[in-house]
Amino acid sequence: MNKLVIGAQWGDEGKGKIVDILAKESDIIVRYQGGSNAGHTVCVGDKTFILHLIPSGILHKDKICVIGNGVVIDPKSFFKEKATLEKVGVDIQDRLLISEKAHLVMPYHKELDAMQEGKLGDNKIGTTKRGIGPCYVDKYARNGIRICDLTDEKTLKEKITKNVEEVNKLCDIYSMNRFDAEAIFDEYKEYAELLKPYIRNTVYYLNGVFKNRKKILFEGAQGSLLDIDFGTYPFVTSSNPTVGGVFAGTGLPHKALDSVIGVMKAYTTRVGNGPFPSELLDDMGESIRKKGSEFGATTGRPRRCGWLDLVVVKYAAMISGIDSIAMTKIDVLDGLDRINVCVGYEYEGRKIGFIPSQLDEFAKCKPVYKTFEGWENTKHSESFEDLPENAKKYVEFIEKFLSIPVSLISTGAKRSETIIR
């Protein structure tokens, strides 16, 4: 059974923990999109790991991890992560494969990301400034530099020189420091040597393991509402975290996916700008942020917090065909008197149950709430039956609204704080 774990909101749903749990019963864990903009937090014992580029499955020492062709790779960030893992005894040698078709994030992508954000002023996207957008722009403009280009110095040099020439024209316009193609070439030549043991034609590799019935777990990054096509454009990332991204980002056929698990927080958060109808700008939002430690795993930015928006989750479920929900951080809502859930929007005096494509229309949507009585403590519940009555009602309502079972409930960061139904 091959499974996909995707975020059903705006990212940061707690996918890292769910992947970590499911990785145990998988053979191969695959990232298919995004890059080091992701921040997947996994707690193992008293240690906390934050992974950005390397699949979270790497923490299981007998698993193979693959960075697929749809991912954009910043070698600097990759080697930093590798070193951090090795320091705590997690060796990635012989267990990590990088697609030769994956595109490389270059130093100028990061600077362009920052420059473009600066130019947008108050309308900025709020990117992670990891160069993700500009790297995908080069990919689609067919100027990208791929991992396989690292194996041929001549091609690498030519491509870097050509791209830097173009980038430097922009640097002049926007008063940025120019880039030195020679210095970038030297840096990437070194990476080429260091990356060699990991580079593979992962399209053939993955199709081979699929044929041999190995269990594959696809690890989505970001969230459905950050999808370049289906998210709240332009306040989105530059890849497809939703189900289609799996096939484009790995080279596996649709038959290679058996089940989709949507990860959803018991409330909603968002980093960066863009409409967020159920956002709480009051003390309640602040208290959820504090209790849920809602600060970006990649940038440290405070996350915007709000009530659970089921219109959002239902939309994500529709697009990716979510089969079951993993609900995280229910404990963060412990101790509240009342809990709201957004079940629709009010738009210009009428109730709607969908997300308008026009962003200014979505920005005008007011949440329509259903209110639930709170509960005391979910922290030590070991089964669904153990949960406080009102917490059970909350979960059951979500299942009914979505027509999808909530098959996993996370009551804390530790592996042990998980209810599997």
Ligand code: IMP
């Ligand atoms: P970018 O992916 O860095 O270009 O950022 C685009 C948008 O996606 C911004 O709103 C980011 O905050 C958001 N974003 C990117 N990666 C993540 C993530 O892993 N979790 C949550 N938000 C993210």
